[in-house]
Amino acid sequence: MEVLEWIKNFFDENFAVSLMQIGISVAIFLGSIIFSSVITKIIYKFVSIFTKKTKNKVDDYILDEFKKPIRTLIIAIGLYIALISLPFKDITETIITKLFRVSIIIIITWGLYNVVGTYEWIYDKLGAKLNLKSQKILKPFISRIIRVIIVSICIAIIAEEFGYSISAFIAGLGIGGIAIAMAAKDSLANIFGGISILIDKPFDIGDWVVFSNIEGVIEDINFRSTKIRTFEKALITIPNSKVSENAITNFSKRGIRRVRFYLGLTYSTSSYKVERVVDNIKYMLLQHPDVDSEMILTNFEIFNDSSLDILIQYFAKAVDYNEYLNIKQDINLKIMDILEQEKVEVAFPSTSLYFEDNLNLNEFKKES
Secondary structure (H helix, E strand, C coil): CCHHCCCCCCEEECCCHHHHHHHHHHHHHHHHHHHHHHHHHHHHHHHHHHHHCCCCHHHHHHHCCCCHHHHHHHHHHHHHHHHCCCCCCHHHHHHHHHHHHHHHHHHHHHHHHHHHHHHHHHHHHHHHHCCCEEEEEHEEEEEHHHHHHHHHHHHHHHHHHCCCHHHHHCCHHHHHHHHHHCCHHHHHHHHHHHHHHHHHCCCCCEEEEECCCCCEEEEECHHHCEEEEEEECEEEEEEHHHHHHCEEEEHCCCCEEEEEEECCCCCCCCHHHHHHHHHHHHHHHHHCEEECCCCCCEEEECCCCEEEEEEEEEEECCCCHHHHHHHHHEEEEEEEHHHHHHHHCCCCCCCCCCCCCCCCCCHHHCCC
16 A cells, blocks of 8 residues: 555546556557667668768768667667656656656767777778877777766766756865865876876887886786786786886887807817807808898807807897797707707716726726
């Protein structure tokens, strides 16, 4: 009984609820749900007639992103018509109308929020025409900024719809606003840190970097932090304020990678053979397509404790780490081929003992 009394408060005083009117309202709402897909397809086909005539594909992408919001809008319209067809009180109808307008605002915001994804396509097109370098890091960052603006405008419009003055609220913040800003200073520092990263462009998404003993690949950047995926597959999140304040080594920007090591030959190797090995390795590196020919060092450098050490230094033309390892492997195998051809052995740490008198092993065995 209490539920019925509560329901009656929404309806006109002279109204007696009839099953037919309720049935019609329910049928309208269910019909909007059932036929929403069909109506959406009709609208889509009709609008696509005009969008296909344009030279660019931006309007086609926008139309695709608005498919689901349009279907939801049709259902919302059906629900609104179903409710309005019932004899509610004037104040109830006002509330329903206001909620319907709010739903339209939210649905439009939803569509615009999805459309921001087409920004990346627009950026690529403009970058190609204006000969600008496409930055992977720029696209998601600006997309997030645009989406925050869209959602903020939506909230402001809804607040105005319910009678709240956003301008008066902002103007009335006063000291409270300063206190909030002080409390959020770390967040603001991270946001400005992200903006400085965006402007300086020290790295891009997918770059291999080293930051404060953290080595890995840049996976993402947002308003608050930068995410680095280490080679052990761990995900490390660093505040943007820290990233912008510290030195960053970007290995992906150098274009070439240095390889430097010593090749130790046995002391039984003749000087002629050492010279042959040095010359052959240098020639091989000069002919290798993935090695910078201007920065090659191959020299017999050190008489080590148990080896004759040849310095080998070259720069591999590789940015990707896997490609870099493949080049190193190929060159190492070629060096092994040279050593086999020259019949030269690689030295290993060893110690030789020399005795002034020859040992008589037979006497040693008898005594033992």
